[in-house]
Amino acid sequence: MIIAPDPDAPGLSQPVTGVDETGAPVTLPVVTEKPLTLFLNRQEIVTSMTIGDWPAELAVGYFLNQNMLHDDDVITGIDHDDDLGVVIVRTERETDFEAKMKRKIRTSGCAEGTAYGDMMERFDSIRLNPDMRLHASHLIPISKSINTTPSLYLSAGAIHGCVLCSADRPLVYMEDIGRHNAVDKIAGWMFLNDVAPDDKMFYTTGRLTTEMVIKTVQMRIPVLVSRSGFTNEAVALARQAGLTLIGRAKGKRFIALSGEDRIVFDGDATADEFIDTPSPQRGAAR
Amino acid sequence: MIIAPDPDAPGLSQPVTGVDETGAPVTLPVVTEKPLTLFLNRQEIVTSMTIGDWPAELAVGYFLNQNMLHDDDVITGIDHDDDLGVVIVRTERETDFEAKMKRKIRTSGCAEGTAYGDMMERFDSIRLNPDMRLHASHLIPISKSINTTPSLYLSAGAIHGCVLCSADRPLVYMEDIGRHNAVDKIAGWMFLNDVAPDDKMFYTTGRLTTEMVIKTVQMRIPVLVSRSGFTNEAVALARQAGLTLIGRAKGKRFIALSGEDRIVFDGDATADEFIDTPSPQRGAAR
Numbered sequence: 001m002i003i004a005p006d007p008d009a010p011g012l013s014q015p016v017t018g019v020d021e022t023g024a025p026v027t028l029p030v031v032t033e034k035p036l037t038l039f040l041n042r043q044e045i046v047t048s049m050t051i052g053d054w055p056a057e058l059a060v061g062y063f064l065n066q067n068m069l070h071d072d073d074v075i076t077g078i079d080h081d082d083d084l085g086v087v088i089v090r091t092e093r094e095t096d097f098e099a100k101m102k103r104k105i106r107t108s109g110c111a112e113g114t115a116y117g118d119m120m121e122r123f124d125s126i127r128l129n130p131d132m133r134l135h136a137s138h139l140i141p142i143s144k145s146i147n148t149t150p151s152l153y154l155s156a157g158a159i160h161g162c163v164l165c166s167a168d169r170p171l172v173y174m175e176d177i178g179r180h181n182a183v184d185k186i187a188g189w190m191f192l193n194d195v196a197p198d199d200k201m202f203y204t205t206g207r208l209t210t211e212m213v214i215k216t217v218q219m220r221i222p223v224l225v226s227r228s229g230f231t232n233e234a235v236a237l238a239r240q241a242g243l244t245l246i247g248r249a250k251g252k253r254f255i256a257l258s259g260e261d262r263i264v265f266d267g268d269a270t271a272d273e274f275i276d277t278p279s280p281q282r283g284a285a286r
Numbered sequence: 287m288i289i290a291p292d293p294d295a296p297g298l299s300q301p302v303t304g305v306d307e308t309g310a311p312v313t314l315p316v317v318t319e320k321p322l323t324l325f326l327n328r329q330e331i332v333t334s335m336t337i338g339d340w341p342a343e344l345a346v347g348y349f350l351n352q353n354m355l356h357d358d359d360v361i362t363g364i365d366h367d368d369d370l371g372v373v374i375v376r377t378e379r380e381t382d383f384e385a386k387m388k389r390k391i392r393t394s395g396c397a398e399g400t401a402y403g404d405m406m407e408r409f410d411s412i413r414l415n416p417d418m419r420l421h422a423s424h425l426i427p428i429s430k431s432i433n434t435t436p437s438l439y440l441s442a443g444a445i446h447g448c449v450l451c452s453a454d455r456p457l458v459y460m461e462d463i464g465r466h467n468a469v470d471k472i473a474g475w476m477f478l479n480d481v482a483p484d485d486k487m488f489y490t491t492g493r494l495t496t497e498m499v500i501k502t503v504q505m506r507i508p509v510l511v512s513r514s515g516f517t518n519e520a521v522a523l524a525r526q527a528g529l530t531l532i533g534r535a536k537g538k539r540f541i542a543l544s545g546e547d548r549i550v551f552d553g554d555a556t557a558d559e560f561i562d563t564p565s566p567q568r569g570a571a572r
Binding site for chain 2: 013014016017018019020021022023026028030031032033034049136139159177207209210211229230231232233234235248252253254255256257258260263265267
């Protein structure tokens with residue numbers, strides 16, 4: 001992977017002591033959650049609770065996914081002050097978002113700052129690459145790689161992860177407490193590293209909701225995969241946008257409810273390889 | 287239970303057809319997700335994506351948890367228009383929330399509309415009932431009851447649930463795609479039915495994050511339990527507020543990282559009864 005989680009990086013989790021069901025003391029690693037305030041030029045936009053890694057990518061990705069930053073914008077500088085918990089993204093173009101702040105959408109995840117109507121107009125105008133192919137046989141090595149990479153999910157639980165993949169392997173694996181932050185970090189990383197979305201697949205923990213589908217389409221990634229289930233509106237939006245939507249993905253099994261045309265059904269029907277979804281460990285002192 | 291999920295209620299889920307990993311057709315129930323716009327008196331406050339049940343409770347609970355509605359407010363009427371996707375809550379007191387809308391917090395779940403400072407001031411002023419007792423032995427029958435009650439979680443997945451419990455049994459079980467909606471429905475129900483929080487326990491799917499702890503404390507419920515893990519800030523806030531915080535609760539096992547004083551460690555150490563966390567079914571046609 002180009003970027004993999006670094007669960008031992010200082011500050012991302014710490015040992016906390018409590019008691020178990022018998023009253024005996026127990027210590028376990030617990031993830032960090034701290035506020036980070038995002039500024040776009042001179043304007044304070046939002047305070048996000050995050051594990052605290054990849055702050056520049058998080059800010060850029062948030063602004064992109066909220067349509068405050070555009071694909072053709074030029075970033076002139078990014079400042080991060082860890083003590084103050086502040087990130088400032090500066091652009092060549094002048095920005096002014098007071099008006100956008102007024103109408104908010106609260107989705108089943110969380111996406112504010114964009115009027116529902118504007119968002120859907122933009123959504124409708126996006127065309128996803130029809131020529132991208134997802135081979136069913138690749139899902140097993142991809143999920144095995146993701147499930148065996150050391151991560152905060154495996155060491156401490158309480159975390160969501162998203163992985164940008166090429167057709168056959170994971171590339172960038174970001175985590176955060178809020179799944180939307182993990183998504184935004186990937187969007188920010190793609191922008192800052194000028195990475196094309198057309199031949200990529202997006203793998204996420206957590207449910208396939210409208211918010212997840214909207215963000216994936218905004219990022220112009222043609223395939224979205226999750227271990228979890230779907231909502232009907234997520235399916236409807238995916239079909240509207242021509243997004244390949246795959247859920248309940250476990251080992252070689254999955255269900256695709258949209259964009260089946262991109263899928264090459266070359267999975268081995270006789271293989272008994274089954275990649276169990278790992279559970280986080282319960283802590284050091286047990 | 288006073289209120290249990292009604293997964294067969296019309297409109298909450300529908301069968302959707304796609305393909306499995308071999309390309310064979312498969313049909314499965316998929317939960318509904320639709321927009322509901324909440325008005326407080328004449329003011330449009332937010333549009334929330336929801337499964338669509340208990341709209342009055344959701345609106346009242348949202349306004350309470352955002353501190354726009356107060357414990358002593360008198361509601362003069364609630365109108366719900368299902369076709370338009372609108373709920374209007376009317377109060378005796380005049381309200382005006384333009385000012386509150388400006389500063390937003392995006393937590394690891396999602397909580398907007400409240401300045402971080404105001405929220406923490408209010409949080410610090412709340413005293414939780416120290417005399418409530420949680421018997422460890424009660425957690426098994428409570429989780430068994432929750433895990434065996436028919437629910438959208440069991441039939442369709444892609445959903446979060448929260449359950450208001452007395453010391454030894456579940457009372458009100460609400461579900462929604464976004465966990466914060468399930469929490470708000472319970473807060474709204476308690477307000478509309480004048481139900482005291484002091485002797486209650488709150489059981490949630492999903493992680494124990496700052497948002498979850500803040501809402502539980504605002505609702506004045508002294509004990510919060512989850513199957514999942516913790517964040518460090520959630521633990522710190524729970525300790526600050528004197529909230530009993532129990533996570534990784536599975537069968538008789540759990541870890542308490544705050545408020546251990548309320549726990550009576552009367553679990554039977556020799557019992558082999560283990561309540562497995564059920565997984566949602568994969569759909570009708572398999």
